[in-house]
Amino acid sequence: MLNPTVTRDPAAPARLLLTLVALTLLWPGLSLSELDLGVLFDGSNAETMGVFLAGFWPPAHDQPFLALLAQATLETLAIATAGMALALLIALPGALLATRALSLSALSRGGRPAWWAQALRWPARGLLIVLRSIPEIVWALLFVRAVGLGPTAGVLAIAITYAGMLGKVYAEIFESVDPQPARALLAAGSSRLQAFCYGVLPQATGEMLSYSVYRWECAVRASVVMGFVGAGGLGQQMDLSMRMFAGGEVASMLLTFLALVLLADLLSRLLRWRFA
Amino acid sequence: MILSLSGVGHTHADGQAALCDIELRVAQGERVAIIGPSGAGKTTLLRLLATALKPQCGQLELLGEQPWALSVAQRQRLRARIGLIHQAPPLPPRQRVVTAVLAGRLGQWSLGRSLLSLIYPLDAAGAAAELGRLDLADKLYMRCDQLSGGQLQRVGIARVLYQAPELILADEPVSAMDPVLANYTLGVLNREAQQRNATLLASLHAVELALQHFPRIIGVRAGRILFDKPATAVTSEELAALYANEQLSHSPVPAAAFAPPLHIPRC
Numbered sequence: 001m002l003n004p005t006v007t008r009d010p011a012a013p014a015r016l017l018l019t020l021v022a023l024t025l026l027w028p029g030l031s032l033s034e035l036d037l038g039v040l041f042d043g044s045n046a047e048t049m050g051v052f053l054a055g056f057w058p059p060a061h062d063q064p065f066l067a068l069l070a071q072a073t074l075e076t077l078a079i080a081t082a083g084m085a086l087a088l089l090i091a092l093p094g095a096l097l098a099t100r101a102l103s104l105s106a107l108s109r110g111g112r113p114a115w116w117a118q119a120l121r122w123p124a125r126g127l128l129i130v131l132r133s134i135p136e137i138v139w140a141l142l143f144v145r146a147v148g149l150g151p152t153a154g155v156l157a158i159a160i161t162y163a164g165m166l167g168k169v170y171a172e173i174f175e176s177v178d179p180q181p182a183r184a185l186l187a188a189g190s191s192r193l194q195a196f197c198y199g200v201l202p203q204a205t206g207e208m209l210s211y212s213v214y215r216w217e218c219a220v221r222a223s224v225v226m227g228f229v230g231a232g233g234l235g236q237q238m239d240l241s242m243r244m245f246a247g248g249e250v251a252s253m254l255l256t257f258l259a260l261v262l263l264a265d266l267l268s269r270l271l272r273w274r275f276a
Numbered sequence: 277m278i279l280s281l282s283g284v285g286h287t288h289a290d291g292q293a294a295l296c297d298i299e300l301r302v303a304q305g306e307r308v309a310i311i312g313p314s315g316a317g318k319t320t321l322l323r324l325l326a327t328a329l330k331p332q333c334g335q336l337e338l339l340g341e342q343p344w345a346l347s348v349a350q351r352q353r354l355r356a357r358i359g360l361i362h363q364a365p366p367l368p369p370r371q372r373v374v375t376a377v378l379a380g381r382l383g384q385w386s387l388g389r390s391l392l393s394l395i396y397p398l399d400a401a402g403a404a405a406e407l408g409r410l411d412l413a414d415k416l417y418m419r420c421d422q423l424s425g426g427q428l429q430r431v432g433i434a435r436v437l438y439q440a441p442e443l444i445l446a447d448e449p450v451s452a453m454d455p456v457l458a459n460y461t462l463g464v465l466n467r468e469a470q471q472r473n474a475t476l477l478a479s480l481h482a483v484e485l486a487l488q489h490f491p492r493i494i495g496v497r498a499g500r501i502l503f504d505k506p507a508t509a510v511t512s513e514e515l516a517a518l519y520a521n522e523q524l525s526h527s528p529v530p531a532a533a534f535a536p537p538l539h540i541p542r543c
Contacts, residue, residue: 104348104352107328108327108328108329108330109330110289178366178368180362180366181366181367181368181371183328183366184360184362184366185379185382186352186355187326187327187328187355187360188355188356188358188359188360188380188382188383188439189352189353189354189355189356189357189358189382189383189384190352190356190379190382190383190390191352191382191387193387194382194385194387194390195382197390197391197394198368198371198375198379198382198390198394199366199368199379202368202369202370202371202375203368203369203370205370275370
């Protein structure tokens with residue numbers, strides 16, 4: 001041995017300590033959530049689940065059901081897309097108002113906006129925070145009461161929550177790209193929107209598209225969940241099938257989800273390949 | 277006077293004094309080269325003149341206005357009349373050259389026109405003409421990240437020429453070009469400034485280029501103006517004093533201080 005004094009990893013005690021801390025923090029969480037895997041395999045429970053799952057095969061594929069499935073799928077896609085479109089209408093202006101990337105006062109201050117300019121951005125940030133802090137399912141329950149059962153409630157719920165999320169992330173994407181092009185344009189007399197279009201947007205397009213398509217995929221899933229509270233689409237159909245213990249129909253719908261997510265993934269990859 | 281500075285000083289955020297007590301007057305149509313060692317404050321001076329920095333003391337007057345006494349909207353209108361050529365041109369990598377050049381006139385275009393031009397270049401001929409002066413017309417529809425550092429610098433110059441400002445400021449505009457191209461490009465820049473009766477201030481590392489192309493030379497050292505005289509009157513003693521480097525005086529290659537390696541990020 002060349003150097004007999006270094007035999008032990010000097011980082012080992014710290015890592016051991018971290019592991020112990022993580023375990024002690026995790027344990028109360030597990031006991032608080034009353035997680036008990038034993039219940040799954042306990043006598044009649046396992047049997048009930050087995051029967052339910054056995055009904056999944058074969059997936060339902062009779063003509064009337066497929067027509068129903070197609071219509072529900074289109075409705076789900078429509079809810080997600082319309083919700084995203086409305087969300088973008090709120091998110092883009094919100095992000096432009098909230099971002100520091102287009103600050104005129106930051107220009108001559110080494111990139112830090114003046115305090116009053118920063119304070120003016122807070123209402124926009126606050127609005128985006130309020131919009132996204134309430135889960136879409138709560139909005140859906142609210143809108144189902146207000147506008148009745150059907151896709152409208154789902155569209156509104158997605159529009160509101162996703163506007164908050166998109167706005168926040170867009171604002172951060174604008175801030176994360178190289179600020180020099182936009183600053184140079186502002187310093188040559190352009191307006192903020194012009195500087196955004198010519199300085200920030202060319203760098204941010206790929207990231208924005210990728211995130212938006214991912215959010216659209218999330219909106220498809222969210223619209224399914226909201227279907228369970230009566231907001232239309234595949235979710236409502238699935239709720240009905242589960243209540244009737246029609247496993248085959250549930251299986252067909254899950255396969256449809258799989259196809260939808262796959263589609264979103266392909267779309268995202270295509271857009272990223274083209275724009276980033 | 278197209279620009280006048282009196283007692284202007286600026287200190288960086290880290291407390292390091294970049295410029296102090298600058299007195300400078302430039303008349304319309306003058307062409308001035310700013311020379312001096314690295315870190316002397318040439319870039320800070322140009323950024324002050326481009327209203328990209330606010331002087332912490334002293335009086336600054338540009339094109340007959342006091343930029344920091346104006347309202348935000350008026351200052352933006354003033355900025356549209358000043359063009360700054362950056363050493364590392366700040367162009368988005370994915371942007372096409374034609375769009376990057378047309379962006380020079382955003383300060384004069386309406387929002388509608390600039391949005392339309394983003395979809396379809398409205399004045400491709402105008403951009404091509406400016407690029408043509410710099411021997412880059414064939415790169416019109418290429419993307420900025422497909423160009424070399426020297427080509428990018430020329431795109432940055434073409435953008436400012438397209439902007440057609442009354443005051444052209446250039447921060448090391450030819451630092452990424454070979455000597456022949458640098459000479460040619462400075463010639464184009466000076467000729468265009470003369471023809472348009474625009475005022476030109478350029479900082480340069482290459483002293484011989486400065487003496488050759490510019491009638492008036494300002495030597496800046498340690499944040500102060502060391503000399504300000506016609507190019508014909510600059511002596512070699514003055515140049516030696518300007519570039520004297522105490523820290524490198526014992527080094528076997530003192531010439532290294534004259535040409536520091538410049539990193540031009542590919543945009």
